[in-house]
Amino acid sequence: MGSLNFMMVEPVIISACLVGVNCRYDGQSKVAEPLLGFCQRHNIILLPICPEQLGGLPTPRSPACFRGGDGKSVINGNAALYNFDGREVSPFFLAGARRALKIARLNSSCHAVFQDRSPSCGVHEIYLGNELIPGSGVTTTLFRMNGMAVWTVEEFSRHCQLLLHN
Ligand code: SF4
Numbered sequence: 001m002g003s004l005n006f007m008m009v010e011p012v013i014i015s016a017c018l019v020g021v022n023c024r025y026d027g028q029s030k031v032a033e034p035l036l037g038f039c040q041r042h043n044i045i046l047l048p049i050c051p052e053q054l055g056g057l058p059t060p061r062s063p064a065c066f067r068g069g070d071g072k073s074v075i076n077g078n079a080a081l082y083n084f085d086g087r088e089v090s091p092f093f094l095a096g097a098r099r100a101l102k103i104a105r106l107n108s109s110c111h112a113v114f115q116d117r118s119p120s121c122g123v124h125e126i127y128l129g130n131e132l133i134p135g136s137g138v139t140t141t142l143f144r145m146n147g148m149a150v151w152t153v154e155e156f157s158r159h160c161q162l163l164l165h166n
Contacts, residue, residue: 019073113156114137
């Protein structure tokens with residue numbers, strides 16, 4: 001896991017839906033209010049991105065799930081993502097992950113706080129068909145392959161609290 005410079009200067013990449021951007025498949029967001037307040041109070045710079053929008057998918061969009069493996073398998077060409085209309089959408093997810101990584105690098109960011117269970121941003125769990133299994137999303141996997149630390153909202157908040165109290 002990377003260093004903790006984000007407490008000072010390094011921007012932290014965050015799933016855009018967590019800051020209130022209506023970029024989810026259903027056109028909604030999932031605002032993480034306590035986290036946003038915490039970051040504001042402690043001058044942690046957040047950089048919102050939505051990998052699926054960056055990859056060219058529309059909003060709202062048909063939800064997608066994995067077939068044959070998680071984000072790592074998609075990157076390795078051994079699995080794919082299909083939306084509920086039966087269309088393969090892996091190229092959009094891969095393009096979004098690459099563009100998200102480019103944004104992270106341009107901003108010297110080594111940390112991300114992501115929405116778990118998303119096919120792009122999933123941190124510890126993803127949907128293989130209808131089944132929730134351990135695994136990571138496509139962008140999360142690419143970030144980790146490039147040395148970035150990826151956290152859930154809860155993990156990130158807990159870690160920051162620990163740092164502040166030590
Ligand atoms: S791809 Fe990530 S940022 Fe975009 S809606 Fe899904 S969880 Fe949120």
